[in-house]
Amino acid sequence: MDIFLQQIINGLVLGSIYALVALGYTMVYGILGLINFAHGEVVMIGALTALTVVKLLAGSGLPGPVIALIGLMAAAPVCMAIGYGIEKIAYRPLRKAPRLAPLITAIGVSIVLQNLAMMVWGRSYHSFPAVLPAEAHEVLGATFTDLQVIIVLVAAGMMAGLLLLINRTRLGRAMRATAENPAIAQLMGVNVNHIISLTFVIGSALAAVAGLMVSANYSIAHYYMGFILGLKAFTAAVLGGIGNLAGAMIGGILLGLIESLGAGYIGDITGGFLGSHYQDVFAFFVLILVLVFRPSGLVGEKVAERA
Amino acid sequence: MSERPILLEASDVAKHFGGVKALRGVSLTIREGEIYGLIGPNGAGKTTFFNCLTGLYVPNGGRIVFAGAELDTSAPHKVAARGIARTFQNIRLFAHMTALENVMVGRHQRTRAGVFGAIFRTPGTRAEEAAIQRRAEELLHYVGIADRAHDLAKHLSYGDQRRLEIARALATEPRLLALDEPAAGMNASETGELRTLIEGIRKDGITVLLIEHDVKLVMGLCDRVAVLDYGEKICEDVPAVVQKDPRVITAYLGAEAQPAGSEVAHG
Amino acid sequence: MSWNDLKHDRRVLWAGYAAIGIVLAVLPFLVGAGLGNAWLRILNFAMLYIMLALGLNIVVGFAGLLDLGYIAFYAVGAYLYALLASPHFGLHWPVWAILPLGAVVAGGAGALLGAPTLRLRGDYLAIVTLGFGEIIRIFMNNLNAPVNITNGPQGISSIDPFHVGGVTLAKPLSVLGVTVPSLHAYYYLFLLLALVIIFVTIRLEDSRIGRAWVAIREDEIAAKACGINVRNIKLLAFSMGATFGGVAGGLFASFQGFVSPESFGLMESIMVLCMVVLGGMGHIPGVILGGILLTILPEAFRHAAVPLQKYAFGKVVVDPESLRMLLFGLALIAVMLYRPAGLWPSATRKRELQGGSK
Numbered sequence: 001m002d003i004f005l006q007q008i009i010n011g012l013v014l015g016s017i018y019a020l021v022a023l024g025y026t027m028v029y030g031i032l033g034l035i036n037f038a039h040g041e042v043v044m045i046g047a048l049t050a051l052t053v054v055k056l057l058a059g060s061g062l063p064g065p066v067i068a069l070i071g072l073m074a075a076a077p078v079c080m081a082i083g084y085g086i087e088k089i090a091y092r093p094l095r096k097a098p099r100l101a102p103l104i105t106a107i108g109v110s111i112v113l114q115n116l117a118m119m120v121w122g123r124s125y126h127s128f129p130a131v132l133p134a135e136a137h138e139v140l141g142a143t144f145t146d147l148q149v150i151i152v153l154v155a156a157g158m159m160a161g162l163l164l165l166i167n168r169t170r171l172g173r174a175m176r177a178t179a180e181n182p183a184i185a186q187l188m189g190v191n192v193n194h195i196i197s198l199t200f201v202i203g204s205a206l207a208a209v210a211g212l213m214v215s216a217n218y219s220i221a222h223y224y225m226g227f228i229l230g231l232k233a234f235t236a237a238v239l240g241g242i243g244n245l246a247g248a249m250i251g252g253i254l255l256g257l258i259e260s261l262g263a264g265y266i267g268d269i270t271g272g273f274l275g276s277h278y279q280d281v282f283a284f285f286v287l288i289l290v291l292v293f294r295p296s297g298l299v300g301e302k303v304a305e306r307a
Numbered sequence: 308m309s310e311r312p313i314l315l316e317a318s319d320v321a322k323h324f325g326g327v328k329a330l331r332g333v334s335l336t337i338r339e340g341e342i343y344g345l346i347g348p349n350g351a352g353k354t355t356f357f358n359c360l361t362g363l364y365v366p367n368g369g370r371i372v373f374a375g376a377e378l379d380t381s382a383p384h385k386v387a388a389r390g391i392a393r394t395f396q397n398i399r400l401f402a403h404m405t406a407l408e409n410v411m412v413g414r415h416q417r418t419r420a421g422v423f424g425a426i427f428r429t430p431g432t433r434a435e436e437a438a439i440q441r442r443a444e445e446l447l448h449y450v451g452i453a454d455r456a457h458d459l460a461k462h463l464s465y466g467d468q469r470r471l472e473i474a475r476a477l478a479t480e481p482r483l484l485a486l487d488e489p490a491a492g493m494n495a496s497e498t499g500e501l502r503t504l505i506e507g508i509r510k511d512g513i514t515v516l517l518i519e520h521d522v523k524l525v526m527g528l529c530d531r532v533a534v535l536d537y538g539e540k541i542c543e544d545v546p547a548v549v550q551k552d553p554r555v556i557t558a559y560l561g562a563e564a565q566p567a568g569s570e571v572a573h574g
Numbered sequence: 575m576s577w578n579d580l581k582h583d584r585r586v587l588w589a590g591y592a593a594i595g596i597v598l599a600v601l602p603f604l605v606g607a608g609l610g611n612a613w614l615r616i617l618n619f620a621m622l623y624i625m626l627a628l629g630l631n632i633v634v635g636f637a638g639l640l641d642l643g644y645i646a647f648y649a650v651g652a653y654l655y656a657l658l659a660s661p662h663f664g665l666h667w668p669v670w671a672i673l674p675l676g677a678v679v680a681g682g683a684g685a686l687l688g689a690p691t692l693r694l695r696g697d698y699l700a701i702v703t704l705g706f707g708e709i710i711r712i713f714m715n716n717l718n719a720p721v722n723i724t725n726g727p728q729g730i731s732s733i734d735p736f737h738v739g740g741v742t743l744a745k746p747l748s749v750l751g752v753t754v755p756s757l758h759a760y761y762y763l764f765l766l767l768a769l770v771i772i773f774v775t776i777r778l779e780d781s782r783i784g785r786a787w788v789a790i791r792e793d794e795i796a797a798k799a800c801g802i803n804v805r806n807i808k809l810l811a812f813s814m815g816a817t818f819g820g821v822a823g824g825l826f827a828s829f830q831g832f833v834s835p836e837s838f839g840l841m842e843s844i845m846v847l848c849m850v851v852l853g854g855m856g857h858i859p860g861v862i863l864g865g866i867l868l869t870i871l872p873e874a875f876r877h878a879a880v881p882l883q884k885y886a887f888g889k890v891v892v893d894p895e896s897l898r899m900l901l902f903g904l905a906l907i908a909v910m911l912y913r914p915a916g917l918w919p920s921a922t923r924k925r926e927l928q929g930g931s932k
Contacts, residue, residue, distance in 0.1 A: 029697075035697055035700070089907070090907055090911075093911055094910065094911070094914055097910075097914030097915075098855070098914055098915055099696075100634075100640070100851045100855065101851070101910050101914040101915075102910075103851075104847075104848055104851050104852060104906055104910045105906065105907045105910045105911065107844055107848065107903075107906060108903045108904070108905075108906030108907035108910065109903065109907060110903070111899055111900070111902060111903030111906065112900055112903035112904060112907070114899070114903075115896040115897070115899045115900040115903065116896075116900065118893060118896040119892045119893060119896050119897075119900070122893075123893070227840075231704075231708075231840070234701065235701065235705070238697075238698060238701050242697070242698075277712075277715075277716050278712065278716060280708065280712055281708075281709050281712050281713070284704075284705035284706075284708050284709050285705075285709065287701065287702070287705050288690065288702050288705050288706070291694060291698055291701070291702050292690045292691070292693075292694075292702075295693055295694050295695075295698055361799060362798070363795065363798070363799075382798070382803070383795075383798035383799050383801075384798055384801045384802055384803045384804070387798075387799065387800065387801030388801060392799070393799055395795075395796065395799075399793050399795060399796035399799075400792075400793070400796065401788065401789050401792035401793055401796065401797075402792055402793075403788075403792055404785075404788060404789070404792060408785060408788075411785055412785050412786065412789045412797070412800050412802070413800050413801075414782075415782060415785070415786055415789075415800060415801055415802050416800070416801030416802070417801075418782055420781060420782045420783070421783070422778070422783060422810070422814065424781075425777050425778050425781030425782065425783050425784070426774050426777045426778065427777075428777060432781075435782075436781070436782070439782070475800060476799075476800075478800075479800060479801050
């Protein structure tokens with residue numbers, strides 16, 4: 001029972017991070033219908049920028065949470081600028097191009113960002129200074145830290161804020177209109193280019209938050225972390241039904257839970273034949289099952305058969 | 308006409324989308340060699356019936372007997388194999404293939420060459436390939452666009468695209484050709500040519516099922532007409548009778564019955 | 575006489591083929607002597623990548639199915655060869671048995687992995703194939719315990735070189751008095767198989783099957799209505815593409831003498847996809863060009879990275895490895911921005927871009 005609870009806690013934390021990153025994928029997909037392959041790298045840049053600032057300030061005597069906040073304040077504009085630039089350079093000129101062309105430029109951007117990061121931060125792993133409260137609490141035999149609580153709460157707050165923004169504001173209405181039909185939205189006076197840029201900027205801000213969280217949680221960051229994280233988050237977005245905000249959140253949490261429960265129990269299930277290093281298999285396996293039996297994702301309804 | 312043998316008999320074909328009953332048990336009988344019109348206001352279920360008939364939708368009920376045997380509508384290619392070909396309301400051509408290639412694809416079902424034959428280009432494959440091309444050229448000529456054979460389908464004019472779609476459907480060797488609003492968007496002279504083409508197709512022994520909004524065309528061309536409204540067949544008879552049926556007039560013009568003209572306009 | 579007339583003159587055509595043939599025949603000696611053996615190895619890899627790119631082109635370019643896990647079939651071919659011809663299990667099967675077996679097994683795997691994805695479209699298909707690719711890689715990485723099948727991350731080494739009868743390509747060959755070094759011999763072998771695969775692809779494209787693939791890409795519903803059994807034709811595309819991958823994988827294992835999961839990551843799948851798209855999707859010469867360019871370009875950048883920096887700054891400022899990948903990434907972006915349909919698109923694609931669409 002304690003293992004179960006422990007894995008649920010770990011899964012929730014991991015899932016919150018996935019969900020934040022997945023939102024970036026799903027927002028862009030909802031509006032442009034393309035996979036922003038470079039989004040994972042934005043998370044990585046956010047993580048490393050925040051980590052660098054936090055490291056600089058770690059000995060300054062400022063309270064830990066303030067340092068982390070300053071780190072985030074530094075990382076967010078960097079990520080937002082990169083997100084804005086990616087759209088402007090790699091996607092906007094290709095809006096009417098064959099469908100795979102933007103996928104290739106996205107891969108190109110991804111490679112560029114990764115290697116820029118490698119030039120700036122080197123190949124080594126950077127450890128995240130312990131500025132955030134990491135006291136462990138014990139409940140029913142499972143432990144969790146303050147940091148984990150903060151991660152889940154902040155992620156929930158960000159998601160609630162985003163939902164409010166999308167559903168309750170003028171800007172959100174314009175975004176929904178653009179996602180529904182860009183041409184009509186344009187006719188109704190929505191500046192579609194502006195909205196698309198903004199979508200990338202918002203997604204990148206969430207990525208910065210996620211970057212800080214993931215590096216603080218695992219106390220580590222490096223130039224290659226964006227790739228697999230992005231892949232998982234995209235998986236989460238598809239799992240929930242890509243293009244659907246609530247879907248991305250549910251998909252993220254679910255994927256986090258599946259992964260950590262899978263890692264915790266796979267040994268028992270297979271009689272020790274497969275070990276916890278098959279964690280990633282679980283994520284993909286579930287994804288494939290969901291898509292095969294429910295191709296529009298768990299929450300997605302949009303995909304209708306045309307005839 | 309009614310002494311001709313029955314080619315297709317649909318009984319109680321029903322299709323629901325969630326709570327919407329698009330087809331509420333439609334039955335109709337098409338006889339060999341006739342041109343059978345299917346008309347009705349927008350949303351009456353005409354295209355839904357087509358999609359059920361050709362295997363794009365799985366009907367919720369009913370059965371269809373074609374040429375004396377139950378029609379398996381579980382997959383479109385099985386329907387095509389039985390000898391039912393169709394065109395689409397919003398033309399669906401293979402845009403980046405040439406007109407000739409489009410028609411050649413239509414021969415797929417009636418030819419056999421596999422991977423082995425393709426790679427080694429066996430004499431059998433070569434003969435088959437030549438026959439496919441010959442037949443495709445004939446069909447392009449038949450519908451009157453032989454001179455556009457090597458143009459990409461997307462570069463053809465609207466009327467020519469409609470003809471190409473018919474040629475492609477004919478390439479599957481159908482016994483029943485189902486045309487979904489072939490005259491939509493055509494001007495008067497194009498419609499006249501289309502009419503000649505459809506009559507020619509019938510003369511060559513192919514039964515035609517026609518969905519059309521151009522009532523003048525339907526009334527002039529069809530041997531019998533069925534009218535759908537709200538997913539139900541409200542009338543089925545020769546054009547002269549259908550035209551005067553009060554239910555049809557009401558369906559088309561709404562409850563506030565206006566004077567019925569022979570031209571029932573539709574958007 | 576215009577260029578077009580020249581192109582259609584049979585004698586000119588044959589002269590052209592002869593010239594290409596001679597160039598291809600002496601190429602390894604030129605490259606080996608002029609640029610060294612490292613480049614000769616790269617040339618050999620270019621041949622393997624051409625095979626892979628042409629295989630993926632059937633799936634992505636012809637049938638329009640976005641596959642991000644294609645490298646898995648390369649892995650299947652490579653591991654099959656490694657398991658059946660190395661000291662790992664003590665098996666040393668002959669090449670003529672393993673390579674066809676690899677093709678068949680990979681083809682079967684292609685159909686098997688393709689089957690559940692048949693209903694999926696576009697990006698969903700991409701992510702599921704990506705998942706399959708990763709699953710296969712993760713299994714290769716971990717199937718060393720409790721039963722050691724793949725030897726895990728260490729991979730399998732000492733794989734038998736390509737050998738038929740008593741002739742092995744591992745040692746210099748003597749053919750008609752000319753000594754052909756091992757690398758050169760592999761070059762000719764790979765060239766031969768690449769030519770076979772090019773031939774097969776050309777034949778398939780211009781056939782009933784090829785037309786059906788393109789028809790599905792263009793409009794799946796219309797293709798169904800034309801009587802095409804879309805399920806079978808899609809599976810055939812997956813399977814054919816995978817077959818090429820399996821053959822290339824077996825050759826890779828024999829050439830390299832070593833396989834490990836690292837060679838079959840997602841980045842490799844993406845590389846092959848880039849070759850197809852960047853070259854010109856669905857257009858065989860374009861895909862071949864893409865395969866050659868994307869094999870050579872990163873290597874050229876690697877070799878240029880150090881001297882270039884020394885020239886510019888007098889010393890090595892940034893890691894040459896990341897500089898070369900940076901340049902590669904920028905090249906990918908630039909090419910796509912200026913040639914969205916690829917470097918060498920098919921004539922119909924070009925016409926479409928020039929003629930402007932509706």
